[in-house]
């Protein structure tokens with residue numbers, strides 16, 4: 001039986017966040033269960049791209065601060081790191097805008113950059129991840145245009161450094177292929193504890209171009225698969241319909257069957273949002289698989305750059321796994337014949353200048 005602790009938290013006032021995070025971790029046995037004096041603890045938030053905390057793209061800094069304080073109170077030292085999209089080209093801007101640098105300076109936490117790696121089964125994993133005595137993952141509840149939802153399992157993909165992440169996207173642009181890679185990375189980097197920022201999540205076309213949505217929940221657990229299953233319930237999905245969760249469960253990495261998950265703290269039903277908006281790329285999942293496959297063959301979407309919003313920063317070009325974006329002084333363009341529809345460009349654009357264009361059938365089916 002896996003345990004997931006849930007605590008209500010109405011906003012990002014630090015005292016409230018600290019209370020909710022502490023209470024949820026206490027339900028699992030307290031931070032002292034995970035952190036022993038002298039341990040080097042790595043906090044791994046979701047720092048996808050440069051965005052303000054209120055935009056709900058990145059893990060809120062007050063949640064990271066609360067987890068860091070608890071680690072320090074238990075006697076551990078705190079490091080914070082992530083490998084965001086665009087190969088971390090704008091990592092300094094991300095740290096500034098997300099508020100992470102501010103809280104790190106105020107709390108004397110060390111910020112580390114994931115720019116060295118060791119290969120594990122052909123995948124470069126950040127050395128800071130492999131060297132930590134304990135990793136605490138701090139994902140945010142968000143939708144995702146390819147994987148429907150991004151949560152605890154997918155947060156570990158941010159431990160993969162450099163070009164390899166883009167290579168994965170180019171080889172596996174579709175949900176099932178990408179899910180296989182996400183599950184493999186999770187199996188190699190399993191954190192000792194996961195604390196989820198679900199106080200304000202993201203609905204719609206996440207993980208970066210959706211809209212903030214209050215969910216008022218902090219979650220904590222050891223089993224990321226069980227956490228993602230509870231997350232799926234909260235945003236109105238059947239946990240096993242989320243391919244990543246399903247595959248991780250099949251691989252024996254955790255529990256996704258709600259009857260085998262013990263929810264501690266506040267009741268899960270009290271957090272369910274009935275009208276939570278899923279990404280517009282999501283097909284009708286109620287269709288039987290063969291029909292769904294046929295529909296998917298006819299449905300299509302592509303990224304589209306809005307030249308009036310684009311500031312030509314080049315991040316999308318750096319993130320594109322097949323190098324099919326051209327950024328020039330006077331215009332930007334996408335070579336659609338090479339584009340693999342991975343939507344990495346859409347994910348990393350800090351200005352929301354890339355929207356997703358759908359063909360007529362996709363619009364008719366999905367609205």
Ligand code: SF4
Pocket residue numbers: 305309310311312313314315316317327332348349350351352353354
């Ligand atoms: S679309 Fe424009 S603003 Fe957005 S990442 Fe690309 S170059 Fe930067």
Ligand code: SF4
Pocket residue numbers: 303319320321322323324325334338339340341342343344345346
């Ligand atoms: S243009 Fe965007 S969606 Fe197409 S391959 Fe490049 S990053 Fe992926």
